[in-house]
Amino acid sequence: MKNTKITEAKEHDVLIISPHPDDAELFIGGTVKKLSKEGRNICIIDMTEGEMSTRGTVELRSEERENASKILGIQARYSLNLPDSSIYQNHILSNREQISRVVYAIRTIKPKIIIAPYFENRHPDHSATHNIIRDALFYANLQKFEFVGSLNNVTKHNVSTVLWYMCRMEFTPSFIVDVTDEYEDKKKAIYCYSSQVTSTSGTMNNLNTKTLVSSALSVPSIEARDGYFGSMVGVRYGEPLLVDAPAGISNVSTYLESQSWNSSYIYKNRN
Numbered sequence: 215m216k217n218t219k220i221t222e223a224k225e226h227d228v229l230i231i232s233p234h235p236d237d238a239e240l241f242i243g244g245t246v247k248k249l250s251k252e253g254r255n256i257c258i259i260d261m262t263e264g265e266m267s268t269r270g271t272v273e274l275r276s277e278e279r280e281n282a283s284k285i286l287g288i289q290a291r292y293s294l295n296l297p298d299s300s301i302y303q304n305h306i307l308s309n310r311e312q313i314s315r316v317v318y319a320i321r322t323i324k325p326k327i328i329i330a331p332y333f334e335n336r337h338p339d340h341s342a343t344h345n346i347i348r349d350a351l352f353y354a355n356l357q358k359f360e361f362v363g364s365l366n367n368v369t370k371h372n373v374s375t376v377l378w379y380m381c382r383m384e385f386t387p388s389f390i391v392d393v394t395d396e397y398e399d400k401k402k403a404i405y406c407y408s409s410q411v412t413s414t415s416g417t418m419n420n421l422n423t424k425t426l427v428s429s430a431l432s433v434p435s436i437e438a439r440d441g442y443f444g445s446m447v448g449v450r451y452g453e454p455l456l457v458d459a460p461a462g463i464s465n466v467s468t469y470l471e472s473q474s475w476n477s478s479y480i481y482k483n484r485n
């Protein structure tokens with residue numbers, strides 16, 4: 215699946231936000247695959263093209279991204295072309311123009327569900343992505359929001375469900391998605407990004423340079439993370455998500471019967 219410009223975006227049910235190509239696969243790939251198996255119409259937005267990556271090139275990452283997208287079973291993948299390592303930092307592109315692009319994307323795609331990175335993160339772009347998405351969600355529904363840049367106005371849109379996913383900083387999740395059946399595909403999608411996650415050597419594309427993501431324990435640490443959260447709900451692998459407000463339940467019996475609290479293997483200290 216080729217990456218598409220945001221100006222050619224269509225409507226989708228679910229919008230996944232990835233600060234750099236590979237974040238969606240690493241941190242929430244199982245849930246994306248599960249939603250796709252459940253028949254949801256999903257798209258991913260890559261906020262940047264990963265042009266500041268130590269390893270690989272934009273062209274190589276683009277090829278890797280196409281292969282990973284096919285495995286996840288999504289319908290489209292769009293580029294927002296924000297400056298890598300300068301999201302919401304005003305060095306290269308004004309913050310107002312950056313947020314205009316995000317508001318445009320939300321209003322054009324009109325998702326019911328948006329899944330984006332949680333605020334606390336190791337990479338500043340991930341925290342900045344959280345902030346710009348949070349602001350854009352408000353402005354996407356503000357009729358008189360004024361666009362800056364070349365994009366035209368689009369009718370306002372309110373996203374009903376907003377979920378935050380975990381990267382490498384732990385939080386106490388609101389709920390955990392069982393991704394056991396999707397885990398092989400998640401790993402296959404991650405390994406599509408061979409320039410980033412494998413310790414391939416070679417002078418071309420700086421593949422000799424060591425990074426956290428390419429270290430031997432990088433993917434196993436994500437697998438351990440997902441195994442740990444899975445054990446809290448009695449399954450092999452789980453991906454943790456956070457919501458801003460407690461979930462409202464309409465049908466209590468159905469909700470309670472679908473839970474796996476009794477088969478937890480790890481219990482949080484009550485303190």
Ligand SMILES: [Zn+2]
Pocket residue numbers: 233234237337339340
């Ligand atoms: Zn990233």
